[in-house]
Amino acid sequence: MTITQQELETRLWDAANALRGPVDPADFKTYVFPMLFWKWISDTWTYEHEEAVAEYGDDLDDEVEADFHRFEMPAGTLWSEVTTKVKNLGPEIARTFQQIEKVNPRSLAGVFGDASWGNQERIPESALLGLIKAFNQIRLDPSTVSHDLLGAGYEYLLKNFADESGKKAGEFFTPRAVVHLLVGILEPQPGEAVYDPACGSGGMLVATINQLRDSGVDHRTLRLYGQEINLTTSSIARMNLFLHEIEDFDIKRGDTLRAPAFKDTSGAVRRFDVVIANPPFSLANWGADRWAADPRAMCGVPPAKNGDLAFVQHMVSSMKSDTGRVGVVMPHGVLFRGGAEGRIRQCLIERDLLEAVVGLPPNLFYSTQIPACLLIFRDKKSVDRKNHVLFVDGSARFEKGKNQNRMSEDDVKTLLEAYRTGKDPDGEGGANVRLVPFNEIENHGFDLNIGRYIKVAAEETADLGTALVAYADARQHRIEAEQAMFERLDAAGIDLSMFGARGE
Template sequence: MSQADLEKRLWSAANALRGPVDPADFKNYVFPMLFWKWISDSWLYEHAEAADEYGDELTDEIEADFHRFEMPTGALWPDVTTKINNLGAEIAKTFQAIEKANPRSLAGVFGDAAWGNKERIPESALLGLIKAFNEIQLDPSTVSHDLLGAGYEYLLKNFADESGKKAGEFFTPREVVNLIVGILEPEPGESVYDPTCGSGGMLVSTINRVRDHGKDHRTLRVYGQEVNLTTSSIARMNLFLHEIEDFDIKRGDTLRAPAFKESNGAMRQFDVTIANPPFSLRDWGADRWPADPRAFCGVPPAKNGDYAFIQHMISSMKPDTGRVGVVMPHGVLFRGGAEAKIRECLVERDMLEAVIGLPPNLFYSTSIPACILVFRDQKPGERKDHVLFVDGSARFVTGKNQNLMSPDDVDTLIEAYRTGEDPDGDGGANVRLVPVDEIAANQFDLNMGRYIQVAAEETADLGATLVAYADARQNRIEAESTMFERLAAAGIDLSAFGVTE
């Protein structure tokens, strides 16, 4: 089966849900069915291999060595999908049985979609989905892991396009992922961690980069945490379908309850830590951080978790070899208050290696410009007591809904980061290594325009203005709320101010 043929058939399966199911929910149903069909087809293929090799001498014990996953009796695709009564409920029971039979590898992998709820997924839509998947054979002789993994990524991208702003919760544009992975250069044998792993795209790209460079990707160890149950399930399926064995994806709130800790309670540390956290997260758990060792440079504002994610990632950075790449809104570069003190601390500790400005409107969840911050435990000698600024704001092609970066754009910015110079000399990536003393003279404001000429300056300024406006508006609302509470406590009639209870 060709890549184009597989993608066409997979998208046809997804379209079977169109109408009764919201496109934003397609992923909740399509990915579990795809994964189940793959497990079932592969199990039948493995069974045939075992029968061919051993014939009448085949025993259950011998056959078990041929199978990657155990399939309970009656759990194969053709056993269930031909049933005519309460099909959704039967599928849900089958998923539970498969998870129970594979507790170490598949517990919770199918997510929590309401298969038996005919209001959410009518039986006609479910039958259409099954019919479409019946047309796709997914055993290893028909679809390789590379092909299937690419097909999975194709679905993720299409579901992101369909979901609009909601896609930001589970999908980071792959050009941004490839840029960060290219900067951090993971090597065989290293550990890679994504504390907000979404659908697992950054972890998969890390594996792919090592493999594409002719190195042994199988020695990489990948770890991730994701707060959303469905999305964490999608990440695990993604890694399985990319033939990645050594991974550990945990579900939970990274800032409130980090899942990867040592026996003494300290943060587990990794060679490469990579993430695109939710921008400016409110209600992130600041009340628990004054005594948290991750707050080594200070406690971020209760209504903005950006620097909580940054400090968590740095705390997860292994000594000597550790490096961090994180996507952040431009506001982290210049906002005041507690964030300014944390920013000053990070720069003074010489942890921040680079600030890389990205083009505007790359992300599904927001149109404001973003940047990549790169931290290292041990910076190269020539970059000690300096911060590298790279402007990539002009490296994009205008798209229908989001702007896009070409592979050449990505390669140009990676080269600019590595060399500290504009690699093509045409102004496409303005680059400058700035002494920390100069940053200190600017009160540790990292706004890129202070240090280099930003190509998309108007857009960047607009983004900064929007962030500042949002902060000011929230401060006004909180101040008014406090004032009205005090007035009410003093017995003053608030209706005179146009305020109702």
């Protein structure tokens, strides 16, 4: 008996709500996703076992049955065998996860994350029992839930967890409209390798597969690679790909800027056809001290307290010759900040690597209200775009939301058409799209602020974004100056209590 998407989503959210109260909503994903994944592989294993028995009957042996299973489930690790235990349920679940990972080392090592299942301060047994009870209402084998439906259910949970987590959601979730726009611009093709150096929950990688599926072409030859610094989030990404029936992927955990995980035989960073990411905005303490001699610093070392252009240079270094293209989400500050960032920006433009700047609406992201943009790089630009940069202003393409603004499917299609054609799809004389020659950018000191080159549709929004970025930079400089002053006063033996609060 199949289940509808609405029924699945309702039951999955009921499972999450079983944790409400004793567990912080920002931590729901830490517990719900491993349980969902375990329930899925358990139900699927049982379904596959029944198929094997139906086909072979008494002739079935372990070697034959192994061919029916995608994952191995040791005796005593099925959902039905563990969740009915009445003592030490949390520790039993933790041991079960370890056993499953151990017998599936190539595919499932570390996939369940590092949640403290036995710590009743983190997840009381009553909450765990409620979670199990809710999942017992859902059968997750192929006869009930297709991979498409299950993948959609997973995305539904990710979105809801992001809404519950507020700003913390920026660490693992990118609004799907932004993902679809970026994937649409980069157009992954069958047989290509796609890499996300800050892959979060894997949404961008999943979207590349879905785009090929939706286009009716063979997606099975697409190879996916990702790196993610957070253990829980990297585990969520792997589960996400498995649940979307994606086989050919490699997700590594680690710090991309300090220790890139994907390298070629010479030790250089590996190159891919498509490089796509929404890295953390303006990351401080990103490892600048190691970059002076790093080949990825092709255009210079970014400021130690702002890693935006470190991610950009890593991504540009990771794209293949000829076919390589890069799409990255960035704060507007990278378009106009000076100093080392200005020099890096100039270098990338002079090398004719930057193809397009696409301005996004404000307040789309969970982590910041500052408007963001997409930077598109290509190793080989089309003839008409050589020595030019395409500017697309999408600041007015949104629907107002309660907490975050939203881009509709129509908004995404409009911006995608503007990028592809270089023309205003609304037929307003190209007011929001313009192909700008190199010499004009040079005359502006390689400042890429969108308002310098095209008539901005939502000038107040754009101006507000620029002002917010400038304010954030000034505020940080002020805090640093105050801290330095207090340290000097303290060293001189001056009583600091007369100054009241010390910084922020």
